[in-house]
Amino acid sequence: MRKTSFVVFDLGGVIVRIARSWAEGCRAAGLPVRAPEQMGADGMIARRRELSRAYQEGRVSCDEYCRLVAESTDGCYTPEEIRRVHDAWTMGEYPGVHELVHEIRAAGVLTGVLSNTNHSHWVRLVPPPDHPAPEYRTPRLVDHPHASHLLGLSKPGLEIYRRFTEITGYR
Secondary structure (H helix, E strand, C coil), X not given: CCCCCEEXXXXXXXXXXXXXXXXXXXXXXXXXXXXXXXXXXXXXXXXHXXXXXXXXXXXXXXXXXXXXXXXXXXXXXXXXXXXXXXXXXXXXXXXXXXXXXXXXXXXXCEEEEEECCCHHHHHHHCCCCCCCCCCXXXXXXXXXXXXXXXXXXXXXXXXXHHHHHHHHCCC
């Protein structure tokens, strides 16, 4: 049997709990869900997905993202409220994940992260090594942390996986 030499994780929904819907994000931010039928309209959802992709690929700044998403809500939310929802989107690590990644590494297996994320979440999830008290412990354990906004590519596109294998040297 071949031994696995590299395990790659996603962050959102795998290592880190995240809001799974606009309503959940609003609740986490302490905001009401305004105009739920309007916010759930196909056109608004598609526009928010388009903006999220641009943000996750590093094509827009956080401030620009919040402004554009607020505009897409037709006045239901301000850019400041969008920022609150955005900041509340990550909700801590899943129980036991830190120990699991630690055990995998202790067994001599390299670990990595390939995540669709953005700058403002990334600096909280994977702060610099000299950051004294990281909010999230597990992403710091991985050997190869990589994010869509830094690569300028996003999943599920094939190109991000190709780039990841180039950078890490693993297929």
